[in-house]
Amino acid sequence: MAEKILFTDLDGTLLNDEKQISGKNRKAIEQAVAMGHRVVLSSGRATQSVYKQVRKLGLDRPGCYAIAFNGAAVLRCDTGEALYEKGLDFEVAEYLFREAKKAGIHCQTYQAGYTLAERHSEILEFYDRSTQGKSKIVPDIRKALTTHPPKVLLAELTHSGKLEAFKEAHEAALAGKAEATFSCREYLEYLLPGVNKGYALGWLCDYLNVPRADSVAAGDEVNDLSMIRAAGVGAAMVNGVEALRAEADYITQADNNHDGLAEIIYRFILEES
Template sequence: MTQIKMIATDVDGTFLNDQRQYNHERFSAQLARLKAANIRFAVASGNHLGHLHKVFAPTPAVQTFVAENGGLIVDHHHTLFEAPMPTDVAHAVVDALMTDATLRPHAFRLSGAHGTYVSRDSKPLDLDAQNYFFDNLVTVDDPRNVNDTIYKVNGEWPHSSVQHVVDQLNTRFANQIHATPSGFGSIDIIAPHMNKAVGVTQLAQSWGIDSSEVAAFGDNGNDKEMIAHVGLGIAMCNGTEAVRSVADLITPTDNNHDGVLDVIDSILADKV
């Protein structure tokens, strides 16, 4: 097998357990071993950058983030790449979500460079989850009037309707957006032709690493392109069937039992 020179991992449902924790001591030791082996480590998430900084604050050696499903790549506080949504497209999507009863979510948010904007009348399914994932919330009367760099629109729907809404949005705004399930009944709507595979590839190329030399972990729909694209695509055993079906490897243990860390140990031991 090609030598792995870079590891990228999704966060929720993958690296974090269901209590949104990870083994700090074990992971810190792995980071030191990865550095000694010249293997780069990056986070690849649909979340915004500020949230990711908070999640990985206990392990400050983590300094590379493919955030917003590939729309923003930051390495040691230096922006390497960004692909925001065109403002007019973001506003058109918001208008559709607000006025079309077949698309109307329980809640939606605009993830911007200077804040996460949420409508005053938004009714998130889980307020605690919103406050956890979006720590830079800015309440607005009309999201269509937001003037900021917008990386994504995120919405919440009943789990049973998520794929239907994804299909509707991608059809209605063909070649203008890319809508993808992001777990927990959420959909991320980002710039067209943008996904984690694109972001991880951009990052790898900046380091002189080929995609075949990348290992990536994920569990949900917004990880599928990344898992399928890299040299070693690793799906969590607790992941969706769509992700597991394109993976090269499925973790023996789930996100609640250090599934990612176990496979990283195997990579370091050259046993995968």
């Protein structure tokens, strides 16, 4: 059997709504790895949050890799070393923080294992809880940043339309400097142009010398589109957004609360009927 590589999103795909990995999903991943296939966790989450899931699955060993920040970083799971990191210009981050403040939208970025924000908010508390992350309040984001940030995230939990309006209003000003994607209805994320999960999938397949035709990608949100387009097989969770399901090669019968990822693994990685 040819070596295959699975790229799986976390929230809404590998994880159930309680942010847990089911026994059946865990068993399917273990079987795939035992048979010589590769499993890559691919998430919009920060490096440290992704790495916690890596350890839970026992993938923190040689030959295992992970994608963080929606493709802005690719990691070796045995050492935590970044094989590459792509960051926004400081001026772009400063612009987004300034304009988000004017629009009354929470804004945050990342550095040295921390989520950085200029003010405390309930949204920041919610984000820390849901990702098991750590945050730090800084008075001036430009002065606080010493490395180019992998992404800037704007968050709005009430679905008021503010994020959609912000994205449209600033598209022209950010052209060629940053690209926006929704990782869920509540999170609007800005990354370096051309950097996304699909880019990371292609880069890692080339790095590992695995044909892209032998890759399988699984996801549920708009930020997974580039990944399922780039993979040999792009699979959407049945609980995924319509835009993703419309372009998927396969849509699961089971959702993320009922082992939908295991369904994908058994069908396309382990090739069981």
